[in-house]
Amino acid sequence: MLEPEIAAFVERTAAIYSHTTPLSPPEQRELYERYTAALAPQMPANVSTQDAVFESRAGHAIGLRLYRNTAAAGLARGTVLYFHGGGFVLGSLQSHQPVTARLAADTGLDIVAVDYRLAPEHPAPAAHDDCLEVTMAALRHALPFDSLSTGTLQLAGDSAGATLAAGVALRLRDEGIAGVSGLALVYPMLGTDPQKPARDTEAHAPMLTLANVHGFSDLYWGKERPYPTWTIPLEADRYDGLPPTLAIGVEHDPLRDDARVFVERMTAAGGDARLWIAAGLVHGCWRALDMSPGALALHREVCGFLRAHVTQT
Template identity: 35%
Template sequence: MTAESMTRGKYETRLDPALWAYIDAVNAWYPPEILGLPIDKQRAVYDRMSRAFHQGRPPEVKASDGLIAAPGRDIPVRRYQRAGSVARTMVVYFHGGGFILGGLESHDDICAELCAGTGFDVLSVDYRLAPEHLHPAAFDDAVAAFEWAAVRSGLPLVLCGESAGGNLAAAVAQATRRHIRAAIGQVLIYPDLGGPLLGGNDRAGSHVEHGEAPLLSLHDVAFYRDVRAAKRQSQDDPTFSPLRDTDFSGLPPTVIVTAECDPLSSDGETYRDRILGAGGKAWWHEEPRLVHSFLRARTTVPAAAAAFARIVAAVGALGRGEWPY
């Protein structure tokens, strides 16, 4: 047995060589031990990695930056529009990064491709990051962006986010479900919805099976949650942990896409079941043999490309008022 296979453990043969090449590239840019560095150092490394993986924007997509005025602050946003077409829907997009990383640049190409693939406008939200801004700062910015888009865009809205952004999208959907212009759909991509982590009797599924998966472990998730949390933060606060809500009725049609080899995957399954149990529409799909953050692998890993195509199709269907499943 080689040293490499010992390090990769049970995932050595479980994951495709092309996916391992992606994982190795991510780890070369952003190694696991970086969590021990100060947050500003982590951000600098993450931003360099994001630039290295950036695929450019489709030529038909134009982007413009702006600010949403909110009490005591301005929220930077970037709006993507496909030239030569009139959008019928706007996608409000919340980026990933564990609530401490990322911004308008880190997910620029993903948002641009989502715009190109659906024909919808995409509004990317640069919400405030921890630890400078603890919860509920990011949530407050996400709600403010939704309310701005609902009033100012004049378009139906679809909420979309990945990882930490999936948490925000779900929390916004729950908080605004009775808004006069509530979202007509939401698409959550490997979201952290506040499922169980370390200890407790409710840990199950991916939290156990994939607690040490490549690119995201339970330890990583716990670190990000701790950095985001204010003192005496309640884990039962649905704006912090959407799965801890007590009412899942009235939510928009929901599509959740997760990765099999990701400790967060069971969050998506549970969220689907809660919505279905409350009489809503929800569909959960676990992409086999993929890992957290697979969106960045969409140009080099065929399975990730297929998953991204399904995500774009789901956003497109929901934005047209159709149920894709």
């Protein structure tokens, strides 16, 4: 059963935006940006932003936005790279600002949002490559900002952004590169096909259906496989050696069990992983944190995890 406030959020969303609308990706992006702007709250008063451009080795620009809590003196400090959701096709620095700004406001950490390349114009592994390159630069303290917190780095993301965060963590592990102290995955899309039973029981869930998942997957990965296993976390060969991880699934989401399976595999490999399933919520609910008690609880879980895994240097 949907939380009543989430039912209202779903109804409000449906009046503006739907993944099933027969539009081209650019048209769908424009509609998605209008939808996210319509629901966006005011920026927290104590959060400042700074935009910058990271030049990739291949020569393309990757937009970044730093969110900083200006009232965070004396709080635990550190940096979080945030990869937004949107099925690898939608989303931007602006569309997920309600989440990234509140993370900065409520944790005291520096949040750096990453505007990676989108599919289908840039198919796999373009988004993964962008996020990996930005992460490597952050570990070298080489991001184009005047200053960042000196605590060790954490990775976070929602939906497809959680896929990117988990994939980057797997690649760093494979390369023997340390320095990421925490991994926060919110309703993650960790494979090209969702895990059962939610794959079937929530195939027609509000906000995201199984058909939507397959559509986004095909636009990014295509129907011809394989791609490197680090880009599809649930196809990895091993799950040891990953940072402490929080994986959050929501009840009414065909992707719900991706979080569970990932945590089970990490735990079986001796890792530090925790699963949190949010009852009554739907995919994309994080942006409803100002109207939904359940979404606010989800947000607080993420904030508590990120604060707990800051390592100062």
